[in-house]
Amino acid sequence: MNFETSRSSALNKLNSFIENDILNYNSKRNFDFGIKNRNNVSCLSPYITHRLITEYETVKKVLLKHPFQKVDKFIQEIFWRIYWKGWLELRPKVWSDFTGDLKGINEDDNYKKAINGETQIKCFNDWVEELKENNYLHNHTRMWFASIWIFTLNLPWQKGAEFFIKNLLDGDAASNTLSWRWVAGLQTRGKHYVAQSWNINKFTNNKYQDVKLNEKVSPLADVRDYKMTPLSLNFEDNSNENLIVFENELNLENRKLKDYKNIYLILLSNDVRKIKLEKRVFEFKLKMINDQKKRFNQIQIYDETKFQTLIEKVKYFDVIYPCIGENYSYLNNIEKTRNLKLNFILRDEDRFSWQFSNKGFFNFKNNIPKIITNFNLQ
Numbered sequence: 001m002n003f004e005t006s007r008s009s010a011l012n013k014l015n016s017f018i019e020n021d022i023l024n025y026n027s028k029r030n031f032d033f034g035i036k037n038r039n040n041v042s043c044l045s046p047y048i049t050h051r052l053i054t055e056y057e058t059v060k061k062v063l064l065k066h067p068f069q070k071v072d073k074f075i076q077e078i079f080w081r082i083y084w085k086g087w088l089e090l091r092p093k094v095w096s097d098f099t100g101d102l103k104g105i106n107e108d109d110n111y112k113k114a115i116n117g118e119t120q121i122k123c124f125n126d127w128v129e130e131l132k133e134n135n136y137l138h139n140h141t142r143m144w145f146a147s148i149w150i151f152t153l154n155l156p157w158q159k160g161a162e163f164f165i166k167n168l169l170d171g172d173a174a175s176n177t178l179s180w181r182w183v184a185g186l187q188t189r190g191k192h193y194v195a196q197s198w199n200i201n202k203f204t205n206n207k208y209q210d211v212k213l214n215e216k217v218s219p220l221a222d223v224r225d226y227k228m229t230p231l232s233l234n235f236e237d238n239s240n241e242n243l244i245v246f247e248n249e250l251n252l253e254n255r256k257l258k259d260y261k262n263i264y265l266i267l268l269s270n271d272v273r274k275i276k277l278e279k280r281v282f283e284f285k286l287k288m289i290n291d292q293k294k295r296f297n298q299i300q301i302y303d304e305t306k307f308q309t310l311i312e313k314v315k316y317f318d319v320i321y322p323c324i325g326e327n328y329s330y331l332n333n334i335e336k337t338r339n340l341k342l343n344f345i346l347r348d349e350d351r352f353s354w355q356f357s358n359k360g361f362f363n364f365k366n367n368i369p370k371i372i373t374n375f376n377l378q
Helices: 006-018 022-027 045-049 055-065 070-090 093-102 109-117 121-136 139-152 157-167 173-184 197-203 279-295 304-308 326-337 347-358 363-364 370-372
Strands: 242-246 262-266 297-301 314-318 340-344
Touching: 006 022, 006 045, 006 279, 022 173, 022 304, 045 363, 055 242, 070 173, 070 347, 070 363, 070 370, 093 173, 109 121, 109 297, 121 157, 139 157, 139 173, 139 197, 157 173, 242 297, 242 326, 262 279, 279 297, 297 304, 297 370, 304 326, 326 340, 347 363, 363 370
Parallel strands: 242 262, 242 314, 262 297, 314 340
Antiparallel strands: none
């Protein structure tokens, strides 16, 4: 699969999907026909994860062309991403506990066989190879993969979630972490997702038959309870002459960029990441930010080393809020240790939508029409 790295290529892919394939999404989305036939899904997630195009502009473009009732499943899938982000923002300790758990898990022989595609399960081995070679997997396949990892291979869900973030072009702290928790039965307690042989056979178009899986399993348990905490950051519009942008918030359209003397686009190296990215994933991010640099003259590309030098002299910054994950963890730590004064800029759409992430997705889904109306997305 080929994912180009410019905003124009992302918009072209979106427009092509809207024109040619979206009306088949409702009935065909669960089928994984293989890497050479992805017309039943949009393949927009690598761009939306980095917000080269946003969830909201995607929804608006779709609804300008098609009535909601004909594309409702696709719209809901887009809003799942927003819901997951909001859910994690209200419970940030889930992320810190996940990354903290990783430090205490040994990488034994069973783990090494799994990540090298050397198990006794052919479909799983094929998906490992596909993930490593293409840095992408179909969403339904990700669910099967996670379920097999947890319930048949008996491996820690945290290491599976880490393996995905390392290798996926669309690895997102919220969507990835919380989806793995959901499969395990931790996100909605007592409700887990169990991959079944008949389901894999049907939705791979009979490619994998009679897969031997552990299908009689109980959900995982975790005594930790995560209470909601309200967002407590300082959110204002444009109060400094220096702007920080991270690679997961690349959509700079309609921003008041002319108000800034300097725009620092930061891509953290693996030296400071809690989860080290595979080479092609890192290069994908780098190519995207280089394309954005061509489009906006004030942008300067920084890594953490150059940024450390910068903040010896400069202490006041506006920051496009990067959401809970690698970038915010880094920034939160350095803000405290280097006495920075940061003003975060949060999208109005996110601020409004995240209030509905206080419960389950059913509650959020009921508020999708309100979000669409409030921001004129239809």
